[in-house]
Amino acid sequence: MQEDGTKNDPDGGREGPRVAPREQLGTPERSGLRGRLRALRDYGPGSGSLGAWLRSLRRRATSAWGGVEATNRHRIAAVLIVAAAVLLFWLVLLPAAPCGFPGGDDCPPGDDAIGLVPEDALAYAHLDVDPDSDQFAAAAGIAERVPLLARIAVDSLGGIAGVDVDFERDVEPWAGGEVALAALPAGLRGERVLMIEAEDTGAADAFASGLLGPKQSSANVDGTDVSVGRRGASWAIEGDFLLIGSRAGLAAMLAEDAGSLEDAGGATVLDELPDERVAYAYVSPDGARALFGSGSPVDTFVDSAATEGAAASLSADEEGISVTVRSDLDPSRSGAGPGFFAALPRFTPTLTAAVGPSALAYLGLGDPEAGVGDLLAQARSSSPGLVTAFQRASRDLGRQAGIDIGDDLLPLLGSEAALSLQPVAADGEEPVPGVTPDSATPYVSLIAKDVDADAAGQSLARLQGPVAKALADNGRAATFETIQVAGVQAQALAVSPAVDLTYATWDDLLVIATDSLGIQQARSLDAGLDESAGFEDVTSGFPDSVSLLAYLDLTGLLALGEQAGLATDPAYTAYAPDLRSLTAAGLAVVGDEDGIATDLRVSVGPRQTPQVDASPLGE
Template identity: 25%
Template sequence: MESSTSRVQLPGNRRLHLLLAGTAGILVGVLLAVVLLGGGGDDDAAPASGTAGLVPASALVYLHLSTDGERDGTRQALQIARGFPGWNALRDRTVRQLVAAGRDGAQAAGVTPFLGDEAALALTDRGTETAGSLVMLQVTDQAAANRYLEKGQATVRESEARGIQTRTFGTLVTAIIGDILVIGQLQSVREAIELSTGRGDTLADDPSYQRAMEGMPADRAADAWATADGIRRLLAPQGGALGIAGALLDAPGLRATALALTAEEDGLNLRVRRLVDPDAQGKVAGGFDPSLAEFMPDDVFAFADLRNLTGVAQRFLSLAAQNTEARTLLEAAQQGGALEFLKGEVGVGLSPGVPASVLTLVARTDDEEGARKAMKSLKAPLVGDVVDGRVIVSTSAAGLSAAKDPDPPLSGTEIFKKTVGDSDNGVSSLLFLDFTQLLRLGEQTGLRDNREYLAVAPDLEKVQAVGVSSTAEEGSSTSEIFFLIP
């Protein structure tokens, strides 16, 4: 078996060399093909989770998948995945990788006879420039698993550790611990064996991991765990989707993040729980019942309802990067000045406009007179007014007029109802993105000229909208991210 090395540039002068063995990466890919064909198992709601007991508590990243094809959560996720145009290409690429690794193309799904109910990948910090990697597959037939690994191999070296047989294929070492096949570097496999005998601290028993995973949906199809170090060293420095994910998951005082992906009737729900240092988190504000979407026009393609513009507003600053007035408005709201009265619940919306998108703020106020005085300090092209206890400020007269009496309002649209629904009292912020409109606007500004975008556009177009509701408590925050995929 051949191996490949991927290098990740770390902040400062240090580098982390991720030795991800070629076969390890391939077997992770095979999981997709396996789930596509359906696996064995039962229909219990909760996914199997034995692999976390073979991962050290210090793991940087842990990705866990349910491969139980008879489980409702797995089947529903597969049904949604099949609807994406890129799914078949991903499956075919997996087959080609298997062939390149010396497998018979006709036997590309050869792991299905022995694959059990779960699979996982762990990346660990070994205290050196090379990170440890470990692939774990629950197996139902150990002999079949060994025959599959031996296929095409001229030399197989065998040894033993703690009474468990290890097999070496080139630079890869494998072992079957209980009913779990582990594949990785020698040190990673030996560490898993040590953990299985009670020597060392496992991720499964780590208090932070347990706290982060507590209450995660039992019907999830996949879950993941990453420490702040893992996010900043392995994800954030990467380009593309991995780099974006790292930037979004990171936060001041972050300790670790857990994620759980669940398939629903008309989309996917991603629950993200961050564990943070309370000292860096600051005072946790009480939740509220979001209510300002009813004062936004129905053509709003990006909307946030929150109490503190700092943080969420930064994302809107990015969306409004080409709109100087929008940036001025948000920056003014963050810094005080003319908009210092926006201290309670605030709704922020972006609507299509020419030559730039229109940004509108709506807030409730008990001091209409003070708000009207503040409106006088606004400078063109910003316009504002006070209507029935609501303060409205916009980057255009059209935006101001639409927010005064929206008919119909954003809250009344089907896409908003399906994506956001009725948020419970206690939410710390709410976000809505009409992804279809967002892509359309992006294409009008030249996104179609980007080859990378064109490659994934058919899959992105499957996502109609995204809704995010967040809650916070001391030491943690939780976000529910729903992707509407009709």
């Protein structure tokens, strides 16, 4: 308010554009788009029409420009032209620059080996070993922090390739920046061919000859000389690559009519992988069915029965590693028998805000009622025993409490459910620097959203008796008690000193936890898991809508395991420094009848080595 009692002018007394009265804008001659544009013209800024105002502005600008000396006008014009050119370069040309051009997009790693792989290859893997590439340097940096785990990975690759050599000693001196492996449908069981880029073909020749040993014979396969050792092991130089494999494998790769994997229909899935990667692999539909088979853990992310081609990549940076898996599905086959993730409804995670920021583990699902129903439908053919057990449990619960799992319990989980494991600080002295502080038994919490609170309360009340009986200690069944937790009424059952089964409903939420702290956390106004640094580090860049979202605090889980006795296991002790460097992991999966997209991120911190204090004797 001003001193005279009038309201302050929000525009500070500045004259603004005049607005046409509503009744004039709505007259017949000014209705429609054209009429409204005319009204805008007639009621523009200033004392006249918009057109008159613009004409006046132009006359004033022309007069001012004419008052500038000719030399200065030329200089100003030149500066404006240069500025426009720079703006055009940065906003238009630079984003379209070819990869590798300064400011342009990052280039994918070079892969000349794939051009030698036959079109019908079952599988193909490629590794970037160029020490000058950013990805190799980043991966090497991660390997330095977890050297034992890195050695296991490298040794396993050697076993897969079927060649037992020391890469650094025997191969690196003459090799280029690519190493690849192809699995081909040759022979009775398929054949593997190892491909190593050879910068020094003479040294590569000597290495291969020494590897196969004496008494080698020669053969010619479609114009390429092949050396054959005992038991059919063979090698050849083709396209600057040393090829090592069986005679049948090399014959299949070098055949003139073999085609190229780049032209395979399923290989288009490779375009879905990130350009920045140190390694990647591809499997064809036949390869997926041969390598994985229905029901294997890997097949959950591929769906070999319906895939048209699947690929995975490994990328590295200073903060950790990322694994990307993509599987393109044939809708006609995936729809007839949907895989695990196709059965899980898509959702946008929101309950991470209700989970504690120090959660040790989190699993988010959308519409559990629909998801469990679809999974049970799948299990009727793949796991009939599981369906039988579920039906038996449902009948028992119905007999004891008059509740049907499918009709009464699953709907309680609403449109989104968050299952988490959260820590509880132990009472005692202040933690000692450098020593993992002790913690009490962590509690499990289940949070459901969009729940009918009244229906949930009634169903859970009918369950109290059977649950208390099932959890009775030495036949003495406790009873649920009504308590107040964080301003809401909750029901609690003391199961043991470490487990206090508690549940509560409010608004559209249902929380069931093994400690009343779960209710307190869900009602807390403080930051949740979604704002914790560890969670953000491993989930940043994940899709907004997912079929499943998971998070692990690896540091916290490992500390919990060590307190439980893992630290005294000699087998664990050897790998403890490496494992302690793994700080967190995040997983997102999106599945439907068209494909499965999986993203895994693992953050890796500095190498954890014991800190030894100096001797108090000064030694």
